[in-house]
Amino acid sequence: MFFIALAASLVALGGFPVASLNVSYKNPILPGFHPDPSCILVREWDDTFFCATSSFNAVPGVPVFASKDLQNFRQIGNVITRQSQLPGLATTNGSTSGIWAPTIRFQNGTFWVVTTLVYDHLPANDTARWDNIIFHSSDPYDSSSWSDPVHFAFEGYDTSPYWAANGTTYIVGSHAWKIEEMIMGFQLDFSTGELIGEINDMWPGLGGIAPEAPHLFSRDDAFYLMIAEGGTGLGHKVNFARAPSMWGPYEGAPNDPLLTAANTSNYFQTVGHADLFQDINGNWWAVALSTRGGSSYTYFPMGRETILTPAAWEEGQYPTFDVVEGIEHGPLPSVNKEINSTGYWVGTTTEHITFPIGSSLPSHFVHQRYPDPSAYIISPAGHPNTLALAPSVLNLTGPDNRTASTPQTFVGRRQEHIEFTYQVTLDFDATEDEAEAGITVFLNQNQHFDLGIVTLTPSSAFHASFDGYAHGTSRYVRLRTVSLGSTDFGAASPLSGPAIVPLHAAPGEKVTLQVEAVSHTRYEFRYATPGKAFESVGWGNSSEVSGGFVGTIVGVFATGNGRDLSTNALFSDWTYKGRPNVL
Ligand SMILES: *[C@@H]1O[C@H](CO)[C@@H](O)[C@H](O)[C@H]1NC(C)=O
Ligand SMILES: *[C@@H]1O[C@H](CO)[C@@H](O)[C@H](O)[C@H]1NC(C)=O
Ligand SMILES: *[C@@H]1O[C@H](CO)[C@@H](O)[C@H](O)[C@H]1NC(C)=O
Ligand SMILES: *[C@@H]1O[C@H](CO)[C@@H](O)[C@H](O)[C@H]1NC(C)=O
Ligand SMILES: *[C@@H]1O[C@H](CO)[C@@H](O)[C@H](O)[C@H]1NC(C)=O
Ligand SMILES: *[C@@H]1O[C@H](CO)[C@@H](O)[C@H](O)[C@H]1NC(C)=O
Ligand SMILES: *[C@@H]1O[C@H](CO)[C@@H](O)[C@H](O)[C@H]1NC(C)=O
Ligand SMILES: *[C@@H]1O[C@H](CO)[C@@H](O)[C@H](O)[C@H]1NC(C)=O
Ligand SMILES: *[C@@H]1O[C@H](CO)[C@@H](O)[C@H](O)[C@H]1NC(C)=O
Ligand SMILES: *[C@@H]1O[C@H](CO)[C@@H](O)[C@H](O)[C@H]1NC(C)=O
Numbered sequence: 001m002f003f004i005a006l007a008a009s010l011v012a013l014g015g016f017p018v019a020s021l022n023v024s025y026k027n028p029i030l031p032g033f034h035p036d037p038s039c040i041l042v043r044e045w046d047d048t049f050f051c052a053t054s055s056f057n058a059v060p061g062v063p064v065f066a067s068k069d070l071q072n073f074r075q076i077g078n079v080i081t082r083q084s085q086l087p088g089l090a091t092t093n094g095s096t097s098g099i100w101a102p103t104i105r106f107q108n109g110t111f112w113v114v115t116t117l118v119y120d121h122l123p124a125n126d127t128a129r130w131d132n133i134i135f136h137s138s139d140p141y142d143s144s145s146w147s148d149p150v151h152f153a154f155e156g157y158d159t160s161p162y163w164a165a166n167g168t169t170y171i172v173g174s175h176a177w178k179i180e181e182m183i184m185g186f187q188l189d190f191s192t193g194e195l196i197g198e199i200n201d202m203w204p205g206l207g208g209i210a211p212e213a214p215h216l217f218s219r220d221d222a223f224y225l226m227i228a229e230g231g232t233g234l235g236h237k238v239n240f241a242r243a244p245s246m247w248g249p250y251e252g253a254p255n256d257p258l259l260t261a262a263n264t265s266n267y268f269q270t271v272g273h274a275d276l277f278q279d280i281n282g283n284w285w286a287v288a289l290s291t292r293g294g295s296s297y298t299y300f301p302m303g304r305e306t307i308l309t310p311a312a313w314e315e316g317q318y319p320t321f322d323v324v325e326g327i328e329h330g331p332l333p334s335v336n337k338e339i340n341s342t343g344y345w346v347g348t349t350t351e352h353i354t355f356p357i358g359s360s361l362p363s364h365f366v367h368q369r370y371p372d373p374s375a376y377i378i379s380p381a382g383h384p385n386t387l388a389l390a391p392s393v394l395n396l397t398g399p400d401n402r403t404a405s406t407p408q409t410f411v412g413r414r415q416e417h418i419e420f421t422y423q424v425t426l427d428f429d430a431t432e433d434e435a436e437a438g439i440t441v442f443l444n445q446n447q448h449f450d451l452g453i454v455t456l457t458p459s460s461a462f463h464a465s466f467d468g469y470a471h472g473t474s475r476y477v478r479l480r481t482v483s484l485g486s487t488d489f490g491a492a493s494p495l496s497g498p499a500i501v502p503l504h505a506a507p508g509e510k511v512t513l514q515v516e517a518v519s520h521t522r523y524e525f526r527y528a529t530p531g532k533a534f535e536s537v538g539w540g541n542s543s544e545v546s547g548g549f550v551g552t553i554v555g556v557f558a559t560g561n562g563r564d565l566s567t568n569a570l571f572s573d574w575t576y577k578g579r580p581n582v583l
Contacts, residue, residue, distance in 0.1 A: 023332050025071050027268065027324065028290065030306035031347050031581060032414035033551025034063070035232075036101040036158075036213070037287040037306040038275045044109070047280050048339070050140060051287065052079065052113055053306060056098035056550050057444075058366040061089065062113060064104070064140050065346065068336035070285065070308060075364045076341040077143035079113050079135050083370045085148050086117060088131060090370045093120030093402050095444030096549045098369075101213060101273070103160040111137045112190070113146070114171065116157040120402070126176060132159050134190050141341055143363065152193035154186075155179065161190070162216040170246070172202065172225070174212035181205070183214045183227055185247060203241045203250035205229045211239075213273040216246075220316050225250055228272040232304065232549065234297055235262050236272030238288065240318050259288065259309070259321040265295050268307060268324045276311060276319065283331045284311035286321055292418070293546075299520045301443070301542040302415050303551025326581075347416050353574040355379055355387045365411050366553060368396075368445075372407040375558075377568075386427070386570040387411075389558035391435060396557055401445045401484050412442060412555020415517070417578025422554045423514035424574050426453060429507045430567035431474070433457045437558040437569030438478075439513045441523050443545040446484040450557065451513050451525040451537060453503060454478045475503040477511070477527045479538040499538035505529045510572075515554065517542065 030037065030053065039051040048066050051073065055061040061080030065073040080086055080099070092098045102115040117131040133149035140146075152171070159173035162185075172185040183203045187196040205211030208229030217224040225241045237260030241250035261271040274288035290307045293300035310330035313319040322328060337345075344351075344364040353362070357379040375390040392409035399405065428437045438452025454476050479499045505511055512528045521542050526534040545552050554576065558569040 021331060021334070022329050024327050024329050025308070025332055026581070027307040027309075027326055027328060028292070028305035029070065029287070029308045030065065030073055032302045032305060032416035033058075033553065034306045034346075034414070035289045035304035035549065035551070036273050037289060038101075038103045039285075039287045040104055040106055040277055041279055042106045043280065044106070049277075049279075050104055050106070050111070051306070052102040052104040054099055054101050054549075055080075055366070056096070056100070057089070057092055057368050058098070058553070059089065059368070059370050060143070060363065060366065061086075061099045062102045062115060063364070066140070066339045066341065068338060069333045070279070071332060071335060072337050072339075073346045074337075074339040074341055075343040075346060076141050076339065077343065077363055079137075079143070079146045081143045081146070085146070086133070088117055088119070091403070092118070092369065095446060101158045103215065103275070105161055105163075107163050108167070109138070111140050112161055113137075114159050114161045116159060118157060126179065127155050130155055130157055130176065132157075132171075132173070134161070134193070136190075150190060150193040152188055152195065154184075154199070156184065158212045158214065160215050170216070172214040172216050174210070174214060181209070181211055183211055183225060185216070200247040202248055203227070206239055206252050206256055208235065208237065208239075215275055217276070219313075224318075226274060226276060228274070229257070230260075230262065230272065232272065232289070233270055234295065236260065236270045237262055238272055238274045238321070242318070253318040255318065258318060259286065259324075261290070261324060266324070267292055267294050267326060269293065269295060269297060270304065271307070271324050276313075279333055281331065284313050284319060285309070285330070286311045288324070290324055293520070298543050299546055301517075301520070301545045301552045302418070303443075303546075304549065305551070347578070349417070349578045349580070351413070351574070351576040354385050355572065355574070357384055361411060365413055365555075367411055368408055368442075369404055370407060371411070372409070375407065375409045376411060380568075383570050386572045387556070387574070388568045388570050389437065389556060390568050391437065391558040391560045391565045393560055393562060393564050395436070395559040395561050396440055396442060396445065396448050396450060397482055397484070398445050404445070408557070409559060410440070410442070410555060410557040412440070412553040413576065415441070415552040415554055417517075417581055418520045419517050420576060420578040421514065421516045422576045423512055424556055424571045425510050425512045427508075427510045427570040427572070428453050428567070430455045430565065432560070432563070432565045432567060434561040434563055435565050435567055436478070436561055438556070439515060440555060440557050441515055441540065441545060442553045442555065444548060444550060446482065447545045447547075448482050449515075449523060449525070449540040449545070450480045450482070451515065451527070452478055452480075452557070453511060453513075475505070476500050477503050477537055479525050481538070481540045481544065483544040501535075501537060503529075
């Protein structure tokens, strides 16, 4: 025993920081809408871990996080911040379009993100659905340093870069499942997007649907291919295969799936789409996506979140992974929050934003597709400490619950806690028919709950249908629970239904709008006028904003519901309070 202890301490003295403790940490490490994680350790940048996740139609796109301890993650920026980088993201269709599955890597002094801009199904030509793109940056703390993308042709998604020791660059990706289910790979010039040589079939997986999310590793004179299979729902899993050379032949690991929650009753389900990396002590870690909600798979409004689990990878073997749980143990680096950024710490329990003069929207705030920047003014003249929103013609559903031909005025942040309260104070005295501003719990254009102040005149059709209400009152507090069609997994179910109440507030009086997720199943909507207690307006069933590929965003909107109106909505005292997550 003595000799073992001595040997261990000598190793420690030999240059490996002794931060390896068996400490507990909580999953998810990136709670809320943070699917398809990819993470790396970058020794050249002060031993910092960097991660990126999918953003679908959210803009800015591809959030980038930094951490020194794998417990505290700070959003240090975004890869896509300029419309000129990727004009196509203005025209994506459907809730599952947009940016899928970034892979972040650091090579020879440069950060790289390879990802796919996905359009809707185009029945006549599926090739045009996938726009594969490569970004690079010399400083991820500065979002403006991310390049315009290099585009490359590949009929598929989940593309991931690989560098051979001699610097030759390759891509592995998932061939679109509608054509041939196959992980493919090829040499590519990352500076031009030019394909060099053939596209190689690498591995079809083990027969599960949608073999995807490949990452290629070279180790012990072999190539290891890590993939996801089974689709991103309850059958999701991580499989490994190994080959003596890059293009195969690959053979699946005897113990596949190496990581999955399928066929369990675990609270953390749908585990898959993993990435694998080492810390400075050589410990292996995996990140993956998971949905919290158990195998009933009904209530998971935050969608697919990012979890961390310890892994081990002995020489010549396949890796092993710990079962994903809410509280896990591992040899984590010691707590260190020295991240040189003013960005948001993911999972913060209290956020209070007062929109001070001279400030800008925080980098974790998102829009749907590209915003009209002029529609968001912080502290306009005469209205300090407000966020003024100019109404968009389109409301949050848009013309056809799929597209948005012009920008929608909406800005929000991810729901990161199962139970939370979000409220803002609104000063909105529009007299135009259908003028509306308020708060929303937003999953996608088909699924969102909006609590707004809306102006309706007696000539308005909607008002007419509420004949019983006082015609002298033109402003109302209205809850709309939009749940159209279905998401990929969601199902229609009863809601409290639309609700509308006359607003008894004098012009100039501010109204506070509030939503509280009182449980994992229910959002309650309330409002308060000055000096009065909150009054309930209605509620929504959280399963109505579950499902699909994305997760809920809470935020503010302003719209003319199809009309081009001009009265700005003034929001103040933005407050989000999350309660500690139930594990
Ligand atoms: C880490 O601690 C937990 C809880 O105390 C324990 O169950 C686990 O076996 C420990 N793991 C190691 C590798 O020591
Ligand atoms: C969006 O969907 C519409 C209707 O299906 C289609 O006509 C249009 O081409 C799609 N646009 C894109 C960019 O996918
Ligand atoms: C499909 O779209 C791609 C990319 O826009 C284009 O290069 C190709 O010619 C199209 N194929 C057909 C059959 O229209
Ligand atoms: C670089 O390495 C790859 C992988 O080992 C090999 O296939 C390729 O031929 C090498 N290229 C050059 C120019 O040496
Ligand atoms: C690494 O970067 C340096 C400086 O940018 C460049 O000169 C060199 O060719 C690069 N090496 C490889 C292997 O790409
Ligand atoms: C779950 O169980 C079913 C039925 O036994 C089986 O077909 C499937 O492969 C299992 N899934 C995983 C990921 O093990
Ligand atoms: C932190 O970032 C700022 C702005 O980029 C820079 O000026 C400063 O030198 C950095 N500080 C450290 C300790 O890296
Ligand atoms: C849009 O809503 C309509 C109902 O108004 C529904 O039939 C349709 O499926 C929805 N579209 C999508 C893409 O879900
Ligand atoms: C909420 O939605 C789920 C799933 O559709 C449904 O089973 C449940 O009955 C709904 N609850 C209420 C109170 O409507
Ligand atoms: C959205 O606006 C359109 C007009 O553009 C209107 O027909 C529709 O009722 C509104 N729907 C919702 C849910 O806001």
